Amino acid sequence: MPRYDYRCRACGSTFEVSRPMSEASSPVACPGGHDDTVKLLSTVAVTGTSRGGAPAPPAAGGGCCGGGCCS
Template sequence: MPRYDYRCRACGDTFELNRPMADSSAPAACPQGHADTVKLLSTVAVTGRGGATPSPSSGGGCCGGSCGC
């Protein structure tokens, strides 16, 4: 289940809620009981070894490896 971040406009508290995507825009009360909250834009970081390997033709570097830098 996705996790969404919210901030309370009344007290400034930031909190998270796990809820279905269908409910992501539904109102969320802060833990202090205030109702004036806003959903924050979240970033997702995915790390790990997904099994993808770079192709031998990709030189890497700043411009694909062809500049010799």
């Protein structure tokens, strides 16, 4: 089940709630009982490994713009 980060506008606390994606936009109260909360944008970590745990192969072309323009 996905976890979503929220911030309470009344007390300023941030908290996390696990809920189905279908309820992602539904209102949620903060642990302090306040109803004025806002869902925060979450960041996603991307790693350089493939499913097997081995490092991902380097991108073709390499270099600064993918075209090998750097010496």
